[in-house]
Amino acid sequence: MAHKPSQLIWHNGHFVPWWEAKVHVLTHGLHYGSSVFEGIRAYATDKGAAIFRLRDHVERLFESARIHRMQIPYSQDDLFDACKQIIRVNRLTNGAYLRPIVFRGYGEYALAPSPQLPIEVAIAATEMGAYLGAEGLERGVDACISSWQRPAANTFPTMAKAGGNYLNSSQISMEAQRHGYQEGIALGTDGMLSEGGGENVFLVKKGVLYTPPTSAAILTGITRDTVMTLAQELGYEVRQQTMPREALYVCDEAFFTGTACEITPIRSIDGLTIGNGSRGPITHELQDLFFGLVKGKLADRFGWLDYVGGGEIEVEHDLHSALA
Numbered sequence: 001m002a003h004k005p006s007q008l009i010w011h012n013g014h015f016v017p018w019w020e021a022k023v024h025v026l027t028h029g030l031h032y033g034s035s036v037f038e039g040i041r042a043y044a045t046d047k048g049a050a051i052f053r054l055r056d057h058v059e060r061l062f063e064s065a066r067i068h069r070m071q072i073p074y075s076q077d078d079l080f081d082a083c084k085q086i087i088r089v090n091r092l093t094n095g096a097y098l099r100p101i102v103f104r105g106y107g108e109y110a111l112a113p114s115p116q117l118p119i120e121v122a123i124a125a126t127e128m129g130a131y132l133g134a135e136g137l138e139r140g141v142d143a144c145i146s147s148w149q150r151p152a153a154n155t156f157p158t159m160a161k162a163g164g165n166y167l168n169s170s171q172i173s174m175e176a177q178r179h180g181y182q183e184g185i186a187l188g189t190d191g192m193l194s195e196g197g198g199e200n201v202f203l204v205k206k207g208v209l210y211t212p213p214t215s216a217a218i219l220t221g222i223t224r225d226t227v228m229t230l231a232q233e234l235g236y237e238v239r240q241q242t243m244p245r246e247a248l249y250v251c252d253e254a255f256f257t258g259t260a261c262e263i264t265p266i267r268s269i270d271g272l273t274i275g276n277g278s279r280g281p282i283t284h285e286l287q288d289l290f291f292g293l294v295k296g297k298l299a300d301r302f303g304w305l306d307y308v309g310g311g312e313i314e315v316e317h318d319l320h321s322a323l324a
């Protein structure tokens with residue numbers, strides 16, 4: 001999905017105009033995938049924009065950086081504040097998609113870079129609709145099992161949300177779309193279900209929810225955790241369980257979870273219709289609870305919303321024209 005430029009990007013501690021947030025072509029992260037990043041959503045609520053599970057996303061960003069031995073030159077609180085500011089300064093009152101990224105910068109070709117190689121940090125915020133389409137949220141999407149597998153545990157770390165990992169995700173999604181599906185689901189090297197190109201997967205069978213465990217080479221999604229919490233609150237049993245692909249062939253409902261796709265029903269898998277070929281009742285119930293919560297319509301009993309607040313943000317004088 002194409003994004004519409006906003007006005008300013010936070011880059012290494014400063015706001016810069018959207019088109020001036022640039023890097024050198026020899027940036028380490030560009031060559032070796034040495035970046036870690038997050039995708040975060042903010043929603044419009046009656047009290048202004050609120051960022052969903054911001055602390056958890058910033059924490060995961062720091063964990064990803066630690067796994068790849070990158071020292072982020074800011075504190076978690078600094079980035080927490082910067083995320084709120086970038087929404088306010090761009091006046092994204094209708095909600096936003098935030099993309100914080102940490103990457104090894106310019107200066108060396110070394111695969112084992114010296115501590116002198118800079119670590120850069122940027123945060124962009126744009127408007128964003130439903131990742132797999134607004135219709136997908138209601139009617140569901142067609143998915144297939146990918147011929148690509150998720151990486152084996154000791155190849156590179158799947159727990160880190162790192163740029164390089166997304167070459168695998170891209171192959172999964174590109175292959176699926178080439179064959180007329182909206183998304184692909186990969187198996188692990190053990191042949192068991194893992195996750196979608198950019199989403200975690202759930203299925204429902206006889207009223208119980210199942211999702212592959214952390215050991216299935218998945219990114220441990222924050223939406224996955226949200227859905228497990230909400231499902232349990234609704235009284236459903238949730239099992240993190242290793243499953244073969246055919247578990248999806250015989251389930252009653254299935255859906256993807258992710259910050260971008262939110263909760264998107266899967267209506268068919270490898271050409272086999274799931275349930276009634278549309279959004280299942282438990283998926284619908286979870287969506288209602290999820291959207292009620294993120295949009296501030298239901299009580300924020302888990303402390304998941306961070307309101308960005310109002311008022312003008314001070315910017316340097318030469319940026320006023322970018323904001324005009």
Ligand SMILES: Cc1ncc(COP(=O)(O)O)c(C=O)c1O
Nearest residue numbers: 198199200219221222223258259
């Ligand atoms: C590969 C992959 N799996 C799962 C997810 C879902 O994670 P989250 O719910 O934290 O966005 C994402 C999205 O970030 C992803 O890229």
